[in-house]
Amino acid sequence: MRLALAPLATALALAAAPLAHAAPPLAKADQAYADWLDAGYAKSTIEAGTLTRIDGRGLTAWTRLKVVRGRRLKRLLGETAKMKLAGEDARALKRMQAALGAASTTPPASTEEASERLCATASDQALAETRLSDALYACFERWGNHVPFEGRSIARATALELLQQLDAPARRKALFYALAPLWSRIDAADEPTSPYRRLVRLAAADARAQGGSAIEQAARTLGETQDQVEAQLTAALEAWRTVNPGPPIEPWDYWRRYAEGLAPLDAAIPAAAIPELNRRYYEDLGLDLTRLGVISDLGVRPGKAPLAYADFVRIGRQTPQGWRPARVRVSANVERGGLFVLNEIVHENGHAAHMMAVRARPAFFDLGDDLFVEAFADVTSWSVAEPAWQRRYLNLAAPDGVGRRALLANVMLDVAWGLFELRMLKAPDSDPNQVWTEITSTYLNIVPHPEIAWWALRVQLVEQPGYMINYGLGAMVTADLRDRFRRAVGDFDAGNPRWYPYASAHLLRFGAAAPTQDLLRGFLGRPVSIEPLLAMIRSLPPER
Ligand SMILES: [Zn+2]
Structure with a gap:
């Protein structure tokens, strides 16, 4: 029984837990399949520039190995497909066939030129979907990773952090419009x-x-229809509008409007401190x-992935010899400190925590539906907005509700992007x-600017249209999971040694x-409920 959950186990006990063994063929x-996956991950890790050699092999050797192992896997899957398989084995075969047929999604490093x-x-009007998506992804690399601001070039993540931190409205406006070269590559003149x-x-x-689109997939993960999803996104946005x-x-003032009260915390989080703060929390x-x-x-280095x-x-x-643990890497462009950047790094390490906890056979060695994966990674990243986290790790805290309101302001933008993609698709x-102007002016109280494509701030919009739903709708799952964990x-906002063993045993393994x-x-x-998210929004204390 897959879902007969084990009693609370320690991570150690998990490592020794027996696995369901596959039938011999x-x-x-x-x-x-595991060997082929490993060659692919080694290749993409080296291509990303994170490591130059893995297990003594460089890029050429891993690239060749991936081809050789892919051929062997194809032959074995072909033989297996002739057998009568049922239940888990049939699903395992289907997953492996699909993975072998799919292209790698990890972004390799590329030069600016x-x-x-x-x-x-x-x-080019004739481009097919994949080629067009690749081209627009490259626009994010070229124009998103090099935003010209005050005589230097900054990455998009840094620009978004600065929009939360800059005091002078004129500087925020200038920075916002420095992103215009990116918008015009993505949406030209909006024709x-x-x-x-x-x-x-x-x-x-x-x-x-x-x-089905990514949005319909997300709806299926929740056992809902797309109309229900749309109603939930708008319910969250309406609740937000009421308390703000x-x-x-x-638009260039939106982030700062909510993040202003976090300035002392941002000052206490220099970029160099982020890895250690993240490590201590986990x-x-x-x-x-x-x-x-x-x-x-x-x-940050030239050609690095823009996300x-x-x-x-x-x-x-x-x-x-026993369980050989996974190896995992986190890639990001951290140029500046601040709470927003820290939130992102804790989120990515939430994915790492998830990956390290999986104890499935190779065919199922994956994390689950995207909606769940993104929502789980926010379970911990939302903690940095809480005074309990801030007191423990920074020795100072924003007044109650300030961090949460700033967090939710970002979450609501994700909800808005989710709704945007739902309506576009x-x-x-x-x-x-x-579409974007209608959503942001109705619910986020943002001045209409239909003349600019300022929605084009997220690379996911072009890399995988529909993917933003996993953040927008994911917020509802995150709030529900956080309540359940509590x-x-x-x-667990200020740490709790029971959290990871419990998450591993009951959710991740x-x-x-x-x-x-x-x-x-x-x-x-x-089923997942939107009530915890709505309660979190409604419980925001009035602003002083
Ligand atoms: Zn993520």
């Missing part, structure tokens, strides 16, 4: 044939052919990132500037062996 395919050339191809509008039409058509009255805000949660060998690649992400260096697996001929192990919907339902004891 699949056991071979399972191992070949190559990104600029690739970005320029986005104007019906703009690159983004073509991409949305292609993505919507593809989703119809493939049996006041005159309309310019250690207090029962997870020693250093001992587990999680690689932290946070520096923060976590990925495997190799998967974990059972060997005759539902009606792909819509004008994105109009009831199970007590408060299954990997993709259990359907995420069943897993969440089993963990929560009911």
Whole structure:
């Protein structure tokens, strides 16, 4: 029984837990699959520039190995497909076949010139979806990683952090418009044939052919319809609007409007302190990132991927000598400190924690549905907004509600992006500037600027249209999971050594062996509810 949850176990006991063993013919395919995955992860880790050699091999050797192992896997899967398989084995085979057929999604490093050339191809009206998406991703590399501001070039993540921190409105406005070269690459003049509008039409058509967009997948994870999802997103936005009255805000002032009270905390979090603050928090949660060998690649360098992400260096697996743990890496562009950047790094390490906890056979060595994966990573990252976390790790705290309001201001933008993509994919001929203006002026009290494509701040919009739902709707899952954890192990905002063992045993260890919907339902004891998120919004104290 996949969902007969084990009693509370320690991480140590987990490591020794027996695995369901695959039937002999699949056991071979399972191992070949693990070998192929490991070659792929080694290759992408080196391509990303995080490491130059893994297990004594460089890029050329791993690239060759991936091809050789892929051939062997294809042959074994072909043999296995002739057998009559049922239940878990049939699902395992299907997963392995799908993975072998899919392209790698990890971004390799690229030079500025190559990104600029690739970005320029986005104007080609004949590009198919994948090529167009790759071109627009390259625009984020070229124009998002090099935002010209006050005589220097900064990364997009730094620009977003600065929009929270800069005091002078004129500087914020100048910085905001420094992102315009990026917007114009993504959406040109917002005409019906703009690159983004073509991409949305292609993505919507593809989703119809493939049996559902990322948004429909997220809805399925919750056992809901897309209409229900839309109603939940708007319910969260309406609750936010109610507790945040006041005159309309310019978009360049939106972040600062809520983050202003965090200035003393931002000053207490220099960029160099972020790895240690992150490490200490997870250690207090029962997870020693250093001992587990999680690689932290946070520096800025030319050609580095323009977004923060976590990925495997190799998967974990059972060997005759026992469990061989996974290796995991976190990649980000940290140039400046501050609470917002720290939140992002704790989020990525939440993915790392998730990856290290999986104890599934290779075919299911994955994390589950995207909605759950993103929501889980925020369970810990939301803690840094809480006074309990701030007092323990910074020895100072923002007044009650200030950190939470600033966090929710960012969460509501994610909700807005989720709703934006939902509406764009539902009606792909819509004008994105109009759709975004309508959402942000109605719910976030932001001054309309339909003349600019300022929605184009997130690389996910072009890398995987529909993906933002996993953050927007994920907020509802995060709030629910946080409540459930508190009831199970007590408060964990300032650390709690029971948290990680409990999360591992009850939520993370299954990997993709259990359907995420069943897993969440089993963990929560009911379907996911929006009430904890609404309660969190409604309980914000009035602003002083
Ligand atoms: Zn994430």
